[in-house]
Amino acid sequence: MKLNKQTPVPILFIPNLVRFSQLENIPIQPxxxxxGIKTDLLHIETLTIPYTVLCELISKMLEQSGDPLLGLRFGESFVFEYLPEMGTFISTSETPRVALEALSWVSVLMAPFLALEITEKGGLAYLHCDLPNETPEPVMRFFVESVFSTILFLGNAFIRDAYVIEKVVLGYKLQGPLLSYQQLFSCTIEAGAQANMLLVPSSVLDLSMNPPMPELHKQAEDLMEERLSRVQKRGDFIDQVRTLLMEHDRPVGIGHIAKLLDVTTRTLQRRLKEKNTSFSALQDNAKFHYAKKLLVETHESMDVISQLLGFSDRRSFSRAFSRWSDEAPSDYRKRLLGVSRVRKNTLR
Known part of the structure; x- marks a missing residue:
């Protein structure tokens, strides 16, 4: 899964971590x-933190705890504290299949770093859980096990004994005792695989849940759609700036973009600040995009590319590119061109 390191994550996720840390006696405030994470509950719908910062937070929590099963317990304790309509939508759904429609909302409103998908084949339903490639493995374990544990908890709560998990597949080696996973999920555990999946019989998705409450369910769905609409409107302005930056062949300044949007430079800066980002951050993303194209699609030297992207010298460009990708621009060019040559040879 591809994701920029600075991808914003809503702080809606943070209160659950704070509450859980208190239960686990993990000193999270320091x-x-x-x-530099501020849990401003008055603006909890609009504030974000970079994905890398969230990873650092989870890493430090894991270090403080020293418990390899922390993710499993976090999943069991998870609540939709600041998304009550989502919890209501799930609990009033007629079947698990309907309840799982909420997964798409989770990715947008709370955890854009999670790619959650359900596929069905041969009488089995596969819940896939994917994270960005650059996610540190301990953090990946925490999130994957949190998701699977939450799904288990909700299934047991709403369809009880009829809820059966066939298999849990994990794309990493277990750090905790295998027996702990087997006892929790009551199924086969396959670790060190190529993907993260939770397998259940497809028939489970169509079982009746608790007595459905269609009116309340519809109200919860409408409220979720309203919340999604607000989030999408907040993102529109950022998307406009990002689109305008990408439409140019070379980086352009803030004054030029402000003129295209028919606003002053100061207004543009203020509106981006309100959305917890900046023109320089968006411009960096655009420069990264241009840099990758120039490295792979042209034979320009590093000096020329540095100049085209507005850097004072190739050393400044190299530092910036390494910050964006954890890879030197020369290594990126060699790797991508090498892949291209392999593909061409394969097609011959």
């Missing part, structure tokens, strides 16, 4: 202070 960690929040160290990372």
């Amino acid at each position: 960690i929040l202070d160290e990372l």
Whole structure:
């Protein structure tokens, strides 16, 4: 899964971590202070933190705890505290299949770093859980096990004994005792695989849940759609700036973009700040996009590319590219061109 390191994550996710840390006696406030994370509940729908900062937060929590099963317990304790309509939608659904429609909302409103998908084949339903490639493995384990544990908890709560998991597949080696996973999920555990999947019989998705409440369910769905609409409107302005930056062949300045949007430079800066980002951050993303194209699609030297992208010298460009991708531009060019040559040879 591809995701920029600075992809914003809503702080809606943070209160659950705070509450869980208190239950686990993990001193989380010093960690929040160290990372500069402010849990402003008055603006909880609009504030975000970079994905890398969230990864640092989880890493430090894991270090403080020292418990390899922390993700499993977090999943069991998870609540939709600041998304009550989502919890209501799930609990009033007629079947698990309907309830799982909420997964798409989770990715947009709470955890854009999670790619959750359900596929069905041969009488089995596969819940896939994917994270960005650059996610540290301990953090990946925490999130994957949190998701699977939450699904288990909700299934047991709403369809009880009829809920059966056939298999849990994990794309990493277990750090905790295998027996703990087997006892929790009551099924076969396959670790060190190529993907993260939770397998259940397809028939489970169509079982009746608790007595359905269609009116309340519809109200919850409408409220979720309203919330999604608000989020999408907040993102529109950022998308406009990002689109305009990408439409140019070379980086352009803030004054030019402000003129295209028919706003002053100061207004543009203020509106981006309100959305917890900046023109320089969006411009960096655009420069990264241009840099990759120039490295792969042209034979320009590093000096020329540096100049085209507005850097003072190739050293500044190299530092910036390494910050964006954890890879030197020369290594990126060699790797991508090498892949291209392999593909061409394969097609011959």
